[in-house]
Amino acid sequence: MHAIETENLTKDYALGFWRKRPYRALDRLTLQVSPGEVFGFLGPNGAGKTTTLKLLMQLVFPTAGRAEILDRPVGDVEVRRRIGYLPENPYFYDHLTAEELLRYYGRLFGLDRATRRQRAGELLDEVGLGAERRLALRRYSKGMLQRVGLAQALLNRPQVVFLDEPMSGLDPIGRRMVRDLILRLRDRGTTVFFSSHILSDAEALCSRVAILAGGRLVSSGRLTDMLAFEVKGWDLVVDGLSADALTGLGPGLIRTTTIAEGRYALELPADARPDEWMARCTALGGRVVSLNPLRETLEDFFVRQVGAHHRRTEPGSNN
Amino acid sequence: MPLLPIALSVFRESVRDKVFYNLLLFAVILVAASLLVGQTTAGQDVKIIKDLGLAATSLFGIFIAVFVGINLVWKEVERRSVYNVLSKPVRRPALVVGKYLGLSLTLLVNVSVMALALYAVLAYMNQGFPESVRQAWDAPALDPALLIAFVLILAQLLMMTAVALFFSTFSSPMLSAVFTFGLYVAGHFNADLKNFETIVSLRPVVWVARALYYVLPNLASLDVKSQVVHGQPVAAGYVSLSLLYAAVYIVMLLGAASLIFARRDLK
The missing domain is CATH 3.40.50.300 (P-loop containing nucleotide triphosphate hydrolases)
Structure with missing residues (x-):
């Protein structure tokens, strides 16, 4: 039924x-x-x-x-x-x-x-x-x-x-x-x-x-x-880091976004060790505000699916 | 069948939308006229008040029938309140018929109160005349035959309500009002169409006129105001036949309205 x-x-x-x-x-x-x-x-x-x-x-x-x-x-x-x-x-x-x-x-x-x-x-x-x-x-x-x-x-x-x-x-x-x-x-x-x-x-x-x-x-x-539920990366927010200290964190960062003076959102790859990155930040005088795993959301999936549909049905497309 | 709750809902809406305020105006017109007529006419007072009372009942009633009737279904659809009703176990024809019954109840109450008011004014006037004057009247002041006129006025109003509701299932209120008033006026001159061949000899024109005669509401046959006011008898057989005609006309219109509404996409 x-x-x-x-x-x-x-x-x-x-x-x-x-x-x-x-x-x-x-x-x-x-x-x-x-x-x-x-x-x-x-x-x-x-x-x-x-x-x-x-x-x-x-x-x-x-x-x-x-x-x-x-x-x-x-x-x-x-x-x-x-x-x-x-x-x-x-x-x-x-x-x-x-x-x-x-x-x-x-x-x-x-x-x-x-x-x-x-x-x-x-x-x-x-x-x-x-x-x-x-x-x-x-x-x-x-x-x-x-x-x-x-x-x-x-x-x-x-x-x-x-x-x-x-x-x-x-x-x-x-x-x-x-x-x-x-x-x-x-x-x-x-x-x-x-x-x-x-x-x-x-x-x-x-x-x-x-x-x-x-x-x-x-x-x-x-x-x-x-939705793919495996972690696609990490979002680490730290406070109290100077711009110089930020460069001292070393390679491996995907993206750095400045939230406010001294506060940054760091995007780490999926295979990064977040505990090591937190330790590095603390050692450079920073304070960890939050750490979140990045997963695909329904919104990501939705935008991808609807976008693909629109591309297929646009004039000039093969379908 | 959910007819009763739908009908009572329409009646309640009429009450809350102050439809019955027209009764106050009706009472004022009657009382003012009775005072005025007493000073300007001699011996015709009661006849004039009867005429005025019946005409006002008809006029006020037709305004209610048309202006409430044209919105009955249209407003439900336009404001989308119909979505809530039709997602309940309510068939579309039941909504149409229930709405019709609700407005019919409103008109029944309206006409009944007007009849009572007219009888009250007539009873008051009756007291003011000596027996010798009363003997000279065509009909007694408190003539029970007035009720026949009221019943047939109600039948006319119920026919016009069905017409308004019919248009309301597929047309905008403005157009519905134009159509309904048009039919109301045409319905009073319907008898002329029956005898059209006496004026025009062209056969197709005569056929069209004859077809229109059967399609348009024959309101003239339901109008006995003049006979009643002048004390002329109205045969029981005539009244029964007229009521039967009105009933058949109403049932056919409600059937057509239900059919149209049942097939409509409510976008």
Whole structure:
């Protein structure tokens, strides 16, 4: 069983007023997400992430291909009892309070009055809006609306949650809250499928990711398989070294960056012995501030993959 | 079926958007008119107030039906709140019909309160006249037949709400308003299209006129204000047939609106 499965999912939009010309927003996307996974759906703006989510929610209809959620076609309205969805930059009814909104959505799920009341209270507390539950939504900031959006996506205790840019509009505390929420969902066995272009979030949360560019899947798999986790080098920050002392450190440095007067970031090769370099710095009167191994990040991988895709699809390229 | 929560949500929105403030204006117009009419006319007071009350109910109602109706679906799509609703177990036709029922409830409450207000003003005026004057009226001040006129006005409004909602599923509010008001006006002169062959002999033109007669809402058949005010009887069979016509027209429009909305990409 797959939590989410797409096969050659394709979406063309017609652009233009008189002379319609097709624009392919998503091109033959084939993807499987297993139950209980936190799956990151990554890509630059305009890559087709939101289109994919809209196709999965049947807000738009595919030009070709198929999609299933929990082994049911996405068009099956009953499957929506078991899923939650946070759209990108969600908008709600101005005239309602957050509590009224959640109760209204609870009625759409067919929840009884007591459950609606209980879930609305629990979720608004969980997303940090307990104190503002009776405030009209027209008075909410963008970040607060994002939190309401998260709450409504979880109202029915869904088995699969779709989050379109869940960190959008949130301050650092809000982002931490969302990260913790996703991890709690994962611990409860909920499948989380979230789109983002904030790679550090994906790196911290996801077991698997897919990278989309120009409507095409350019890479997908486990983070551990995608990224080389061996050390590529070392980043040593020292303080209190004079420029003369710096030259006395000897050969072997890949790069030296001046951070402030007397403070430098030294990039060492992978085979360097960092303990020896620290001892050398200390002997020359310096003080070690930090030492960090350099590994490939998801950002490095992402930039490489998306860059390669753009080069392939540029006019004049062979592909 | 999630029809009820959707309908109640539309009704609540109408209340919070102060749609019912029009009732205050209606009451002011009625009271002011009753005071004014008493000083300027002789013996026609009650008839004029009935006329004014029914006309104002119709006019205020059509403004609500059109201006709320054209935004019902369009606003949901434009502001993307529809994404949240349709990701729940809600079929698209249920959203369309639920929205329609919500506005219909608003109009029902509006027309009912207006009817009560008119009866209250008429009861007050009724007291001010001696029995001999009352005997000379075409119809009693508190004529129950007024209710027939109110019911048929409501039917007209529900038809026009369906028209506005139909346009709202695929058109902008500005265009929807133009189309709906256009149909409202045309609907009052619909009977002329039926007898077009008496004016024009060209067959294709007559066919087009006849086709338009069946497509456009026949609002004139639902307008019995004049008969009721003048105390002329309105047959029960006529009322039933008119209501049946309105119901069929509404169901067909809601069906078409649901079909269009169900196939639309909500970009």
